[in-house]
Amino acid sequence: MSETTELRAPDLTAWTCPAPLRDQPRVVMGHGGGGAMSAELVQHVFAPAFGGEVLSQLGDSAAVSLGGVRLAFSTDSFVVRPLFFPGGSIGDLAVNGTVNDLAMSGARAAYLSCGFILEEGVEIAVVARVAELMGAAARAAGVEVATGDTKVVEAGHGDGIFVNTAGIGLIPAGVDMRPQRVVPGDVVIVSGAIGVHGVAIMSVREGLEFGVEIESDCAALGGLVEAMLAVTPDLHVLRDPTRGGLAAALNEIAAASGTGVVIQERSVPVPPPVANACAILGLDPMYVANEGKLVAFVPREHAEAVLGAMRAHPLGADATVIGEAVEAHPGMVVARTGLGGTRVVDLPIGEQLPRIC
């Protein structure tokens, strides 16, 4: 039988707010922005409802064991507008996005599922074009679309085409990449120029002209990751800095690993057209989405070799060291500015918004 219940002070260390999202009774766009609002939605609504130990990893993909085999498993939905943009399409994104999420676990994607939600009235030719591009992207990435589903919603209840893909792939033996493995001294490497995809989408979506056409960097990163793992399987963590950009990826890693991150702002590769577009709109390139880039935390002793392997691969030709993990300010990302000052690079809240002036 139960013992006498004694009154004790509540332990607030693991307490979460009982009335989360209290200031937003309805879903707003920021909940899909990949920043703090997205994280809160997962933390307060989805994670408690689903439970489960695997989900609590909260990585780009989940590492699961099935019959003694280690698999990476991931899903992603694509709601991009316009469907076709410079450098890619919703079809390319739907394949590469999930392939890349799996690659961040070190897995080479093997099979994808594909779920279409089509809006009544969209032209069949457009659907066919998206499907063709998906097929081409899948062949290029060496992955097979193995199963699928189609639903149609009434006109006005969708945005032409929504796509969901899920994927699985094998995690090679000896590979264990997760933020918890990051230690002070790890070197932070980014595989190339940041902010390109987000600016490309914005320029066509909003009809903004920036003097030069900026093409999305959408690409499948499986080959690049394999080249890095060939140097050493001991990479600590990889992230695919999509929504929320490089800033969100670094913050997630800092928070999950309990280490601080210092980056040298001038080392972060921002192409001039992206910098100019961001300056005009009052956006920070660190928060702009990427689709063909990764950020890696690599043990210091392997950093030079990994960087060399990345630069030898077409998708890592402009790879560069941007900083390191440190003991100071755990969970925080700090940038050293070009002038020698410092600033905190925070997790974005919702969506970045163009500034008024």
Next chain:
Amino acid sequence: MKYIDEFQDPGLARRLLDDIHSTVTRPWALMEVCGGQTHTIIRHGIDQLLPDQVELIHGPGCPVCVTPLEVIDKALEIASRPGVIFCSFGDMLRVPGTGRDLFQVRSEGGDVRVVYSPLDALRVAQQNPEREVVFFGIGFETTAPPNAMTVYQARKLGIPNFSLLVSHVRVPPAIEAIMQSPNCRVQAFLAAGHVCSVMGIGEYPELAERFRVPIVVTGFEPLDILEGVRRTVLQLERGEHTVDNAYPRAVRPEGNRAAQAMLEDVFEVTDRAWRGIGVIPASGWRLSSRYRDYDAEHRFSVTGIDTREPAECRSGEVLQGLLKPHECEAFGTTCTPRNPLGATMVSSEGACAAYYLYRRLDITTASLEASPVV
């Protein structure tokens, strides 16, 4: 844009900083008027690099921050009405009115759209003749001319379903109000370069003379700010108080005559409430009587709005330079960019948000020296 790197050159910055360090002999308090300048200062850590004797006070120059709660509530009311398409620049969507923001209006079914120019909103009106299209016209002398031009075009093209919700503000009366405040600590101003590129510098000599303060017209890149500070400190140390243009690549003394003519035609000067500060005489613009038909406040009869500022928000003192953001009890605890109590924490140019984002912990350069970046 092509020369932007030159205005962020670390070597030149170092020389300017050395110059400032060797010039300063005692404490000075400078106010940078514009939120864009505040953003640059915090983002690049400029305030950490200046001598301890040079204090930068962040002024009321963020248009998002100073738009009165009452105007935000009017925007929320209008945007909630059926048949209205409410157009705004992006950062106004997150500014809290009483209890909600424009994002929430949108999630409740309101048609709220982000545009990049008021002329985009006029195009929306042309494309939707059966709907009322309202543009949220806020900001300083920088955003006022394009908004005036849009109303002028609406009348010229005979577009009846377009109107402007106006809350424009002017810098010189704000400088005057700050200098007349009994607690004023400001000894010099970095004037907002973009405002001067429109209005010229003609309004400033009288202020500099009357209040005996140097006023240096300053740009927005890191080197612009440092050059503005350098020239201001030089004047202070010499006991001078003149108007100096440190941003000649963008600012002509007479300003932009065509823009000024447009402002004179479409707007008229009015007393204007500033969020957190109160009413400043002759500090704003409203649509002139000739364009009253395009005034959304009149068209939608937005009345009976109950406006309440959160009691613990001290953004008014922050906007007047009487309080540093981190000196407010609510800073970073009950007031964060995620749950802002006041507009200075909402806008990325707001002083509180800038402090929160870039300086949340007082990380000294020294503590980082121990961890050299590869």
